[in-house]
Each structure stands twice: as structure tokens, then as C-alpha cells.
Amino acid sequence: MPLLKPVIRQGTINFIAQSDVTCYIIRGEYGDLLIDTGFLPVKRALMRWIDEYDVRWVFLTHAHPDHDWNAAEIQQKGAKIILNECDRTLRRNFLMQRVMPTANRWRWRNVTQNIGGGLIKSPAYDPDIYFSAKNTDFLKNYGFDAEIIPLPGHTYGSSGILHRDVLYCGDAFTALNGTPQVPMHAVNPMTMAESLRKILDLKPKWLACGHGLPVRFVDAKPVIQAYLWAHCK
Ligand SMILES: [Zn+2]
Numbered sequence: 001m002p003l004l005k006p007v008i009r010q011g012t013i014n015f016i017a018q019s020d021v022t023c024y025i026i027r028g029e030y031g032d033l034l035i036d037t038g039f040l041p042v043k044r045a046l047m048r049w050i051d052e053y054d055v056r057w058v059f060l061t062h063a064h065p066d067h068d069w070n071a072a073e074i075q076q077k078g079a080k081i082i083l084n085e086c087d088r089t090l091r092r093n094f095l096m097q098r099v100m101p102t103a104n105r106w107r108w109r110n111v112t113q114n115i116g117g118g119l120i121k122s123p124a125y126d127p128d129i130y131f132s133a134k135n136t137d138f139l140k141n142y143g144f145d146a147e148i149i150p151l152p153g154h155t156y157g158s159s160g161i162l163h164r165d166v167l168y169c170g171d172a173f174t175a176l177n178g179t180p181q182v183p184m185h186a187v188n189p190m191t192m193a194e195s196l197r198k199i200l201d202l203k204p205k206w207l208a209c210g211h212g213l214p215v216r217f218v219d220a221k222p223v224i225q226a227y228l229w230a231h232c233k
Pocket of ligand 1: 062064154171
């Protein structure tokens with residue numbers, strides 16, 4: 001994975017994108033919320049970037065190592081970690097939720113995901129806040145006009161955040177190299193398809209993905225529709 005210079009953008013969507021991984025910050029009334037923490041190669045640039053903010057909370061869209069690698073260190077600096085309880089046992093244990101390819105062309109890539117995932121373990125952390133699908137409205141208590149949206153399928157605990165017209169969706173949708181695409185791997189492809197339908201219903205203006213730069217919903221929508229048409233008749 002090439003370690004390219006990070007792309008940093010501040011504005012409606014604050015993000016840092018490096019080495020195919022993208023992390024976001026939502027600014028709140030009492031402090032800021034970091035969405036995902038990336039992988040080891042992005043650590044240095046990420047830490048420098050978040051120094052410009054007041055990160056009090058870290059929302060992990062799911063417990064894969066390319067999203068939670070730097071959670072432990074940021075927690076040690078005082079931020080509270082938020083994770084869906086369905087991914088509790090997935091931390092440092094990728095094979096707890098072995099992934100399947102979402103299309104035939106990802107079969108080989110899927111083998112390498114499970115092998116690589118089984119070997120890689122993020123530094124240990126214990127989330128401060130576990131939530132469930134029944135408890136998704138608490139971000140308002142922390143000063144964010146935002147709602148947690150469960151988007152299971154890629155992992156059982158995969159979740160996003162809807163903030164204004166942006167859905168921060170983790171790996172529920174991807175945009176690697178600017179190409180809108182459904183996730184290549186899912187613990188349960190049928191559940192993933194239901195989450196894609198949920199995204200179509202929500203109709204956010206932007207999808208802020210965990211891999212690749214944010215994509216407009218109008219560009220993602222036909223890709224999601226084509227996938228659902230081909231795979232879920
Ligand atoms: Zn993932």
C-alpha cells in the first residue's frame with residue numbers, strides 16, 4: 001500500500017485521507033468527534049492532524065484493524081471510544097467474523113483478507129461506550145446534531161453516523177480510487193444488501209466512506225441499485 005502524502009480537507013466534511021484510508025472529524029458543541037482511526041501507516045499524519053482539533057470522542061465504524069489501529073493511543077490521550085457491541089469480540093480477532101466475497105470477482109481477494117486479517121492485531125483498547133441498535137441517539141447528549149445509523153453486513157457491528165447531509169458510513173460503501181463501489185467483503189452479504197437499501201432510503205447528499213474520498217449520493221446510487229438488482233432478486 002503506497003504511503004502517499006495525506007489529503008487533508010477542512011470544510012463541510014473534515015477529513016484526512018492517506019494510504020487508501022480516510023478518517024473524519026465532526027465538530028461539536030463540547031468538543032470534536034473523530035470517526036475511525038486508520039492503520040499504522042497513517043498514524044503519524046493522523047496524530048498531527050487531530051492535534052488541530054479537540055477530539056473528545058472516537059467513533060469506530062467497525063472493529064477492523066484498518067479502522068481501529070490507533071484507537072488505543074488516542075484513548076490514552078483522553079478521548080472516549082464508541083463502538084457497536086456487536087463488534088466487541090471482533091477487536092484483535094478478525095476471524096471472529098470471517099468475511100465472504102460480495103461478488104465472484106472478489107473471491108481470491110477475500111482469501112487474502114481472512115489470512116491477513118487473522119494475523120494482524122491492533123493495539124488493545126477497551127471502548128468506553130458500547131451501543132446497540134436500540135440506543136443510537138445519544139450523540140446529541142455530547143453536543144452533536146447527529147444520529148448513529150446501524151449498517152450491519154460488512155461486520156455485524158458496522159455503523160455509520162448521519163450528520164446533516166452526510167452519512168459517514170465506514171465500510172458500508174467504498175470509494176477507493178474515486179470509484180463508488182459496494183464493499184468487497186462482508187460477514188453477511190444479505191445483511192449488507194439490507195444496509196445498502198437503508199442508504200438508498202436515507203438519501204444523504206454525501207457518503208463519507210472509510211476508504212477513498214467522500215462521494216456524492218447521486219454517483220453511489222446507481223452502483224448500489226445495480227448491485228441489488230444483480231445479487232438480490
Ligand atoms: Zn472493514
